[in-house]
Amino acid sequence: MIGSMRDYWLSKLFYDLQSPAAVAEYRAERDKVLDRYRIEAPVRKALAENDVPFLAQRVNAYLLRYYFFATGMKDEEFKRRLRHG
Amino acid sequence: MASFAGAFAASHGPLLIREWEAVPRGEQSRLKNAFEELGRRLKAASPDVLIVVSPDHWSNFSLDNYPAVCLGVGAVNEGPPEPWMKGFAHREVAGHPGLGLHLVEQAMRAGFEPSVSHRLKLDHGACIPLWRMGLDTLPKVVPMLLNSIEPPMPSLRRCFDWGRLLASAIQNYKEDIKVAVLGTGGLSHSIGEPTMGAIYEDFDHETIRRFSSSEDSLISYLEEELPRRGNGSEEVRNWLVAHGAAGGRGFELVDYLPVPSVIVGCGFACWSAS
Numbered sequence: 001m002i003g004s005m006r007d008y009w010l011s012k013l014f015y016d017l018q019s020p021a022a023v024a025e026y027r028a029e030r031d032k033v034l035d036r037y038r039i040e041a042p043v044r045k046a047l048a049e050n051d052v053p054f055l056a057q058r059v060n061a062y063l064l065r066y067y068f069f070a071t072g073m074k075d076e077e078f079k080r081r082l083r084h085g
Numbered sequence: 086m087a088s089f090a091g092a093f094a095a096s097h098g099p100l101l102i103r104e105w106e107a108v109p110r111g112e113q114s115r116l117k118n119a120f121e122e123l124g125r126r127l128k129a130a131s132p133d134v135l136i137v138v139s140p141d142h143w144s145n146f147s148l149d150n151y152p153a154v155c156l157g158v159g160a161v162n163e164g165p166p167e168p169w170m171k172g173f174a175h176r177e178v179a180g181h182p183g184l185g186l187h188l189v190e191q192a193m194r195a196g197f198e199p200s201v202s203h204r205l206k207l208d209h210g211a212c213i214p215l216w217r218m219g220l221d222t223l224p225k226v227v228p229m230l231l232n233s234i235e236p237p238m239p240s241l242r243r244c245f246d247w248g249r250l251l252a253s254a255i256q257n258y259k260e261d262i263k264v265a266v267l268g269t270g271g272l273s274h275s276i277g278e279p280t281m282g283a284i285y286e287d288f289d290h291e292t293i294r295r296f297s298s299s300e301d302s303l304i305s306y307l308e309e310e311l312p313r314r315g316n317g318s319e320e321v322r323n324w325l326v327a328h329g330a331a332g333g334r335g336f337e338l339v340d341y342l343p344v345p346s347v348i349v350g351c352g353f354a355c356w357s358a359s
Binding site for chain 2 (some may be wrong): 004006008011012015018020056060061062063064065066075078079082083
């Protein structure tokens, strides 16, 4: 399997949110947390809209799944959005 | 001199812990029995050190640096960082720096170039099997984190060769200890991609069958099939390391069952030391 282009800052955000404290802060003050990362405007919009397919093209699938788990999306809803947007 | 005490393999999906109570009773019972049978066999082999071959699920490594292979040479490994793994009794797991460094040295001599860490976190990939196998005391653990998460990944042939290298290195390590290998992960599953939840039973059965045939047959099958069998299936690399450590022979299936509630084709296997 060849490597894929990744959005480094989005990946770093998802990686950092594995910390319970970090994800608690993200849930409480999302914009404040996002301001610490060089997240591009379309990506920030996709985060706000839970645009799973858009984000899926930019990060590792395990990090993507973790992010939506940690921010409270049920697996069934996550899978539906993955498949159908 | 050290001796090879056998090789083992087991699945490690997070839902085996997080959603254990939601697993149907019959499947729960088979999973419990399979893990415990593997635990009994591991205890019977009585290894002083266990080389645990597992992916790093973004616990130690990030896009800043994600090594193909990292060997843990620390005196202490940290327990799992995942909050839902807090029931695992071991917040620290003893390592074996002597063997770890020996493996690194032998690898370098043989033209393999692993990354090296003196302190690794053992995430659910390593710790779910250790937990579910019901071991009262853990052997010392030398972690071998093998990338099967973020492409590009080590070739399947290289993973098998890593197993052969481990066996050779164990046999020329001067301390009189017994060393076993545990490969974790697989069999088929799909995480965070549109096929998430899929289990490819036909792939799993054929993979299991080919562990009893030649390594060429096994590797060529996996090279052909893995790209369309779910990203989690890539973890079969860790089974290939165990297989290589056993010299590509002696595979014995302990159990296999597809478990939709944990979204993994769950496999359990061992290889004898002889």
